[in-house]
Amino acid sequence: MLEIIGLQVNHGWVRALRDLSLHIHKGEMVAVIGANGAGKSTLLGALAGLYKPAGGRILLNGRSVTGKPAEYMVRQGISLVPERREIFNSLTVLDNLLLGAYHHYRALKDAVREDVKRVLELFPALRGRERDPAGTLSGGLQQMLAIGRGLMARPSLLLLDEPSSGLAPLVVREIMAALADLKQTGMTIVLVEQNTAAALKVTDRALVMERGRIVLSGCSDEMISNARVQQAYLGRVRAARPAAVL
Numbered sequence: 344m345l346e347i348i349g350l351q352v353n354h355g356w357v358r359a360l361r362d363l364s365l366h367i368h369k370g371e372m373v374a375v376i377g378a379n380g381a382g383k384s385t386l387l388g389a390l391a392g393l394y395k396p397a398g399g400r401i402l403l404n405g406r407s408v409t410g411k412p413a414e415y416m417v418r419q420g421i422s423l424v425p426e427r428r429e430i431f432n433s434l435t436v437l438d439n440l441l442l443g444a445y446h447h448y449r450a451l452k453d454a455v456r457e458d459v460k461r462v463l464e465l466f467p468a469l470r471g472r473e474r475d476p477a478g479t480l481s482g483g484l485q486q487m488l489a490i491g492r493g494l495m496a497r498p499s500l501l502l503l504d505e506p507s508s509g510l511a512p513l514v515v516r517e518i519m520a521a522l523a524d525l526k527q528t529g530m531t532i533v534l535v536e537q538n539t540a541a542a543l544k545v546t547d548r549a550l551v552m553e554r555g556r557i558v559l560s561g562c563s564d565e566m567i568s569n570a571r572v573q574q575a576y577l578g579r580v581r582a583a584r585p586a587a588v589l
């Protein structure tokens with residue numbers, strides 16, 4: 344569904360993505376992990392049309408979408424839930440959701456109402472809060488709202504930038520469970536996470552980025568037991584060999 348070939352993105356003098364290639368199949372849920380500054384957000388931003396590539400190609404369902412603006416990418420079914428959530432605090436929860444549907448609001452008014460219902464089914468904790476200003480929600484609810492707003496665009500490819508950031512473990516579990524539900528609907532999902540353990544549990548495949556490149560990739564199950572992933576991203580030290588019995 345998504346193919347990236349030799350993608351290069353620069354932020355001024357910083358080469359944030361260097362000759363990055365990857366292929367994501369329809370219905371797959373892929374984790375992208377890596378240290379701070381590895382280029383994870385830049386990758387999502389390039390896919391969402393926020394950054395113009397300096398080189399390489401992005402193909403969506405076989406058609407080039409390289410260098411197209413964000414508005415075009417949304418219409419092609421790519422929706423980004425950014426790291427800083429970008430909720431409008433003074434607007435109500437409902438209005439924040441409706442903003443996510445702005446590009447098809449007129450044409451699909453009834454469908455939009457259905458979509459709001461579906462978001463509230465996915466995140467029952469938001470129910471009853473529709474008329475509250477979004478700024479009064481807890482961090483966890485704001486993250487759910489941000490994902491809900493991303494879903495209102497009716498994406499076929501959902502990009503999430505660190506949805507677990509700053510949230511309590513219980514809320515993280517709730518959000519990961521909702522993402523697993525979304526995957527069941529056939530949605531293709533790219534999940535950037537610093538919470539490697541949570542991301543590997545819920546995804547099919549994982550990519551490790553370092554300095555703008557993918558340096559390792561494999562099934563999430565296998566990555567959990569990969570020594571390099573364990574040491575660098577799961578905070579585990581390899582167990583010492585048991586002392587020989589004398």
Ligand SMILES: Nc1ncnc2c1ncn2[C@@H]1O[C@H](COP(=O)(O)OP(=O)(O)OP(=O)(O)O)[C@@H](O)[C@H]1O
Nearest residue numbers: 354355357359377378379380381382383384385386
């Ligand atoms: N707007 C910008 N202007 C200049 N440099 C930037 C900009 N955004 C990112 N960079 C640089 O590009 C590189 C990749 O950054 P990016 O934000 O994509 O990494 P990341 O993997 O998402 O990191 P984090 O885990 O901290 O979110 C870093 O060296 C960063 O400093």
Ligand SMILES: [Mg+2]
Nearest residue numbers: 383384385426
């Ligand atoms: Mg980032």
